[in-house]
Amino acid sequence: MAMTQAVQPVIRPATQPTTPARHVTVRGRASFWLFGAAACVALLVLLPLAFTLRQALGFGAANAAELVFRPIVGELALNTLMIVAAATVTSAIVGAAAAWFVERTHLPGRKIWAVLAAAPLAVPPFITSYAWVSFSESLQDFNGALLVVTTAYYPLIYLPVAAALRGMDPALEETARSLGLGPWTRFFRVVLPQLKPALLGGMLLVALGTLSEFGAFALLRFRTFTTEIYAEYRLSFDGSGASMLASILMLLCLVCLALEFRVRGLSRYDRMDRGARRAPARYHLGWGKWPVLASFAGLTLVTLGMPLGMIVYWLLQHGDAAITPVEVSLPLVLDATLSSVGLGLAGAALTTVLALPLGLLLARHPGRIATLLERIVYLAQGLPGIVIALAIVSLAIQALRPLYQSAALLVVAYAILFLPLALVSVRAALLQVEPRLEDAARSLGLNRWQTLWRVVLPLAGPGLGCAAALVFISVMTELTATLLLAPIGTQTLAMQVWADTAALAFAAAAPYAAILVGFSLISTWLLMSLFGKTAVLGATS
Structure with a gap:
């Protein structure tokens, strides 16, 4: 009997659900309002996209076929796909190489180069195109477009790849080296697979940014779907033809998203145990540091020096210099x-x-x-x-x-x-x-x-x-x-x-x-x- 009386005070509070029940009810009401507000925000985003599809579907099969199967649409598709593919690959090479040399080598002044490599994000692409067009009109069309979008968007790959290199477990490379793998083999078999999510994510951002770019291409006289959609709208003002072209552009964007998901797959790259944080081993460049430094200097000159220099130059000119x-x-x-x-x-x-x-x-x-x-x-x-x-x-x-x-x-x-x-x-x-x-x-x-x-x-x-x-x-x-x-x-x-x-x-x-x-x-x-x-x-x- 005494044992029962001693146990009852311990059991009774655990069986009283009043306070927790009230707490859950309050949170339930809060979540209801949150769900409603969040759903309204999502519908606001979905509204213009659904309207574009509805307008394109109401364009009519005959009119749509006449618009889509024009020779100019094929030219636009070719230009758009070429610039997206070239800019994505070029940006991946430049961004990944810059991240590797900054994070994994004894590059002189690497902290300064790390800031300069990310700084082009602060210069809009159409400002860069303004600088190049004002420098020489010969840099228009495809070559100029590729130069501008690469210098503007490669930091979108540099930043996530650099972060992935900093967070990578050094034990992976150390184990590969102990097994007799050389530097290049270690990079392609150990390091590169670990960089896959960051690299593919950055490449997706570059591809989508290039697809949606308008100002730089318009100034460079390079015709893509974005420039033609704007021209079509300005010519007709009814939006029907432009909406049809916009639907094709939406389809290309969804293809990019699907390709990125397909290539990335469902692989996991997380670690079960973080362990002690250690700085990764850095490679000595030797005599190779001079061409690497020259490459970083050239990259900074093209991405920052050229736009800022041309702006300063034209600021010093009088109005009649235009x-x-x-x-x-x-x-x-x-x-x-x-x-x-x-x-x-x-x-x-x-x-x-x-x-x-x-x-x-x-x-x-x-x-x-x-x-x-x-x-x-x-x-x-x-x-x-x-x-x-x-x-x-x-x-x-x-x-x-x-x-x-x-x-x-x-x-x-x-x-x-x-x-x-x-x-x-x-x-x-x-x-x-x-x-x-x-x-x-x-x-x-x-x-x-x-x-x-x-x-x-x-x-x-x-x-x-x-x-x-x-x-x-x-x-x-x-x-x-x-x-x-x-x-x-x-x-x-x-x-x-x-x-x-x-x-x-x-x-x-x-x-x-x-x-x-x-x-x-x-x-x-x-x-x-x-x-x-x-x-x-x-x-x-």
Whole structure:
């Protein structure tokens, strides 16, 4: 009897489910609202894509066949496939080689070269094309296009491959060396398979970026699907023919995604035991360091020196130095700067806010539905901006006429285009916030909105700032959607560079290009600073 009385106080609290049940119910209501908000965000992204497909399907079989089977479409397809394949392979070679020499060799000044190798991301491709076109008109067509997109996009491969090399277990190479494998054999049989996810992911980004590139190709007079879609829209203004071509471009993007998934396969590359972190062995270059240094210097000259040098050169020229003089005044430059900054801030704010519910859902309530909504949002990253912008234009004309040619519609287009970029940072930041802190705040009487505002958002602040900075950079340098959706009379820095360069007014475009590159460099520095704070936060959580 005494034993029973002694045991009962221990058993009774475990059988009382009142507090946990109330806790689960509150979380259930919170997840319901999160699911609803996240679903609305996903539908917002899906709407222009579905509208494009509906418009293309309603084009009519005869009209579609007449449009698709024109000789010009075959030429566009050939140009597009050639530039995508060449740019992807060239960027992979340049990016992977740069990452290898920086991370795995005793390269003199490798920390400086590491920064310079990633810096071209701050220079938009159409700014690079402006520099090369103003230097020599002979660098147009395919060769100029390949040069521009390679120098602009190879950091998308360099960065993930460099990160993969830093995180690779040195024991793999040490074991291969103990088995008698030489340096080249170790690289192709041990190192390269470990780099496969990073390399293929970067190549996919380069391929999709090249498919969706418009401004650089338009300035270089290189015709692809993106340039022809824009021309078709400007000629007809009904959007039907352009939507048909946009559907073909969407199909090419989906083919790229399928190929990347097929090549990558379902292989796993994670380690069961991380063990002690050790620095990998670095190779001595010997006399080979001189050609490697010369290659890095040449790469920096082409990717950074040429664009920045030509901008400075044209800034020092008078207005009549442009082949087609265009008057440049301080009010015009100031108006374009204010418009770009205003749209950038508005786009960054709206995109970050829209990414919050889906980020919270993925961080706190992961599951099949959350993953499906995430994949829908990522569709925007895999499709060209001109396709989404054209769909929004047609949708506004047919169903949302009051919003047509409004700044609000342009900001919504920015949010749809760059939501995947914000979601990556927002989700990572929210995952670093310890859920027990939210439970403690709720136990102190705070409701879910107060907990979100006073606990979650301050802790995730650096990551949210990182997302906003990334979107701000993208909006400032965005060209396609801005050309199609900007209200009449609105001029941004990117639009001015494009218009003046198209008119061969290189000196007139220089001030806008200089300000745009300056904002990109400052935003990139801010982005890296916030990324560093996020990393510190994750390490201390």
